[in-house]
């Protein structure tokens with residue numbers, strides 16, 4: 001028997017969200033970010049459904065090779081770049097483009113003798129302060145790369161936003177300004193925008209946009225949900241009720257007995273827990289859909305189960321379908337109750353691959 005907790009992936013929703021990104025950034029090339037197992041949706045399945053993109057963004061050379069092994073021939077960009085000299089050769093052999101964000105990577109490229117030149121994207125640190133070269137180095141980097149036989153000319157130029165999820169944060173405008181000043185007059189494509197940039201910062205669209213989270217149907221903005229941005233959830237995390245009990249007033253539920261029933265009440269047990277990717281820190285009151293009706297999580301999340309207060313749905317029965325998030329229940333709402341973000345919930349829910357099912361044809 002398969003586990004009742006299942007993650008259903010909807011390729012149509014992925015395609016819809018891709019069109020939404022295209023409409024928000026018309027005329028730009030689009031790199032669909034499918035790293036981290038396609039944000040939990042299955043990297044290869046997501047890439048196949050998103051075949052209408054102009055290329056794919058992955059974190060590592062290993063992820064890029066997995067796309068190639070699955071037969072995907074579209075451009076692939078390794079967002080963290082090579083992790084060592086051998087990865088320069090591997091990327092070249094597989095036709096992967098690589099980000100260069102550090103002097104060490106540039107040296108590996110300069111010392112490499114790959115079978116063919118590697119397309120390179122140079123990452124400038126315009127204010128995120130995680131990865132990237134000092135923007136003032138851009139002209140010197142352009143010169144070094146022009147002299148580097150292993151690099152396909154010209155390099156593309158990119159940066160990444162720190163706070164674009166907050167439409168009022170002035171840092172994004174400043175990052176756009178610093179980037180434009182740094183690459184002024186240099187040949188090569190420009191790329192700045194993640195999902196928040198695509199939807200909220202039209203001045204950041206450049207030549208290539210790089211959406212991730214919005215393709216999966218979740219909002220990149222705090223305080224908004226995917227459906228509010230005309231996105232469709234690509235993942236629905238489902239399960240079933242495996243028990244319904246009538247609890248007495250004063251009875252404490254589950255590990256730690258944190259929730260004490262305030263009155264005699266029906267309590268349901270759902271077959272999904274943190275072992276399936278449901279967040280262990282989801283607080284009492286987190287919404288859950290049972291038979292399409294909203295009820296609340298109560299008690300601690302266990303490895304394989306959660307308990308729900310069924311007072312709002314007393315007719316609920318064993319076997320009733322449950323939605324933990326997805327269709328009818330935005331993942332952002334659950335994330336807020338769990339003190340986290342949709343990105344983390346989606347990535348974790350897809351971590352038990354046996355539970356993931358792709359609905360319908362991946363490609364049309």
Ligand SMILES: Cc1ncc(COP(=O)(O)O)c(C=O)c1O
Pocket residue numbers: 033079160193194195196210211212213214220
């Ligand atoms: C360099 C880069 N570009 C684009 C993205 C996509 O970001 P988002 O999922 O917020 O659209 C990421 C994801 O972290 C990234 O690291």
